[in-house]
Amino acid sequence: MPMTHEGEGFHLTLTVTGDVDHHGAKGLMAQIDRELEATLARDVTVDLSGVTFMDSSGIAVLLRIYRRAAEIGGTVTVQGTPVQALKVLRTAGLSKLMKIE
Numbered sequence: 001m002p003m004t005h006e007g008e009g010f011h012l013t014l015t016v017t018g019d020v021d022h023h024g025a026k027g028l029m030a031q032i033d034r035e036l037e038a039t040l041a042r043d044v045t046v047d048l049s050g051v052t053f054m055d056s057s058g059i060a061v062l063l064r065i066y067r068r069a070a071e072i073g074g075t076v077t078v079q080g081t082p083v084q085a086l087k088v089l090r091t092a093g094l095s096k097l098m099k100i101e
Contacts, residue, residue, distance in 0.1 A: 002050075003028060005035045010074075012041030014065075017050030020085070025057035029064055036065075042074035049080025058085065059092045066097050077101065 004015045012035060020028065036044070044065055048054070066076045076098040081089065089100055 003031050005039075007035075007039040007041060010040065010042040011045070012036070012039050012043070013045045013047060015047040015050065017052075019053040020048075020051055020058035020061060021053060021055045022057045025061055028061055032061065032065060033068075036068050042069065042072055043077075044069050044074065045077045045079060047080045048078060048082065048085055051082055051085050054082075054085035054088050056088070056092075058088060059094065062089070062094060062098070066094075075099070 002017045006013045014032060014035065016028065018024070046062065046065060051058075062076070062078065069076050078089065078098060079101040081100060086100070089095065094100065
């Protein structure tokens, strides 16, 4: 599953495309972990505008990002969320932990 990143200061933007499901979640988490370690980002924006499908694996990915950011007092913002993915995130209650635009 493709992911790109841009970083500036302590802010990192991750752009995820394609399906976020159990087939690709492990690899995506590994990519994200590497970027968080390399940039030491405190505040993370996750752009989901290119996501075509998301299941509970996407919740696990976002919770992992949230935990990492929360450990150092950072924040997570999710933007460009497609309707299907938005339903998954809201049902899971993630909007209580992070800003979902």
